[in-house]
Amino acid sequence: MEDLTFTPLNGRDLKSWGHVPGPQFPHLLARANQMLEEGKDVKDIRNDLSSEIPIPPEQIEPHEMGSVTFHENLIPADADEEKNLAKVRETMRAVMQTPTVVGGAIMPDACPAGPIGTIPVGGVVAAKNAIHPGMHSADICCSLMMTDLGDADPAAVMDAAARVTHFGPGGRPQGQRFTVSLDLLDAFRGNPFLNNAKTIRAAQEQMGTQGDGNHFLFVGRSRTTGRTAMITHHGSRGPGAKLYKAGMEVAEKYRRRHSPKTLKQNAWIPADTEDGCAYWDALQIIRKWTKTNHNSIHQATMEAAQASAGERFWNEHNFVFRRGDVYLHGKGATPGWSGFAADADAGGRTIIPLNMAEPVLIVRGTDAPHALGFSPHGAGRNWSRTEHMRRLGANTAEEALIEETAGLDVRFHAGKVDASELPSSYKPATAVAAQIESFNLAEIVDWIDPYGSIMAGDMPRFIRRPKGRR
Template identity: 50%
Template structure:
């Protein structure tokens, strides 16, 4: 008898790419009955069903106010669904957690461990969002902020005055399976030396311990990483349809045991390297502008995937404490920013059962940007800005204030620090007291497409009057 796709479907198998090869082999070798069944059991993909009950996870968070109650409940609701994903073996929630996206999507401030699986949605498009600090000694903080302001670049897209990407890195990236295409390399070059928008920042303050002036930058891999994420999600969805069709699409994964999984991991490491270079060029150029050498410089990611054997820790907004996750660690020190008017914490810590080797990555939010803006509706933007930044030199690169990034948009920093102590999420060894901060601001007000639209409208009005 001839074996067809219909034969396999009637035997209970789900159609997939493996059908063609299996059908050819079965017909060529005239398999039937028990022989056919045994062969199909071997070559058919293993179907991974979601866990019927969520894997237990550690809740290193509690509501400190009425406003936080709803936020915490939403975080637990999305984690309860997320932890049914069949690859997941452990998880934790940090004190700065807040939901993002649909139920079942990893929240900001969430950590999950997955066996033989990289989940692109769990590192998101902002791959390797991270922070780097440089100490410039006892310089005037205003002088440092002014110099940094002349160097950095915030907003959408790249910059006109390009910094040169190191040739050695570019040569390796060009041979990468996922990143060697023309679009990826264009983004790597044009976004080099840029910081993007949203909650990314350039912060200047002074060490509480030494008085030294320190600069901290916060951003991810920009379009270079976002392009890899898009590719990763497509591949993960292909695997999901084949091996775990009941898993939520947002939690699709690429098996590391597959060749594409290993190649994706290699690409993630290149994105990590690019991001570190991107931080470093801003710090180096600022040093050159100041005509001083840096005293100390170190960095850490807080939105990435970390490998330990065949287990992959996905930290969606969580700071890795354990040195096994940070191969270029400096004295086990990590940076945890809060908001522009609060110190950046310098912390260190050990892995415990409940922290899984991680700490918070910041202060987090209780409500969305839009809700926060509506909440401030009784006052003008200038009034809100004046109230919340009266003790710091706060600047928006676009010259348009974004009140969704002002201090009140974030959770109470003192509560986050208290919960860090309570749950054993790192020890604060120093604080970088705030002097000033630069953020993108509402750059879309003057985005190129809006400028063009305004110009076209004025031209139409002029023509209609003439």
């Protein structure tokens, strides 16, 4: 009797022929063994399957150091600023090596924000056909909104705002949540990056919250009109952080495949791919959620203070903007050109805070080419929190607050002063304002002089369980 037994082909055979393991592997192996059963020669089987060997992806090399340059809109005034600028230059030179990048700029408030090669605060990066999640950071669409409250008493507005707003981690408890429209939640569910139970839950729970860090609620008076104004500063909270994480995961897959020499923090999603289109749409949905978040706090405060609202406008500074086929990533930089967004109808004006003891600037952007069209988002820092605490010396944070904010109503939601948000922790406000004008980054059209502000403060440090324990 004829022996029809044969040794079946396996995955090692396919890999030795050049096939790459993946979802298609079981099907390929079944086809190969079917042909083998039919009596086909192994050489012929290999030849028949060769057309399905994937073409190696094109490898994109980083730019040579210095081949792509960036504009500097910062003149250091002292030794601290010299050191800060040297660090910003070092990290921006590394960012400019990213193969998609075609230009960059730094603002007067620039300061490092991570390992070398990470876009600094006050940095702008232009990229062709690429969205870099790491360049807008986890605090997507960090932004400012101002409402004119007319002749409302600033003290009454502060008290109302303290009752209304919410700082700290997490969201509002059940029974105290702000409503999120069904249309907005449907938009989350319709996007592959946002259609996640945890993301949607965060969108519901965290509406009407401001988080922590340098986010604030500021009340003051316009020098131009004498009217009371309220300004909020915060980003997209949990929903944005979850989108950032999902975006970085997708970008990393492209980086590993196409440009493994590119720094991980500068991985990108090609804008013209299905992933790129979906991520761009997700950014716009998160932007809408963030604007709604600001609006909810302003409206609730206005009603609690029994104030009448005049005009209201807003702008973001941790976001991606598109001009033609160039994607402009602003990390702590504010767009300064007319019509940068469909709802940016404020006569070209944007909002630049400096610190809690100084006026908030209302400016009109100049679309300066040496800033890629941007202006600063604030005052920036020259040193770390640890260094600032060292420089306070024997003074406590509470003593420094009294000294630095005399006459102002400054409140910390957690009850404890956050030393890293004291005015002295920021660059000198007058110097930043002067450089905005000297570099023609924006025209200052109004100053909102401070009455007071509310911030998160030093939040309790939560105890973490050791790994492996639940």
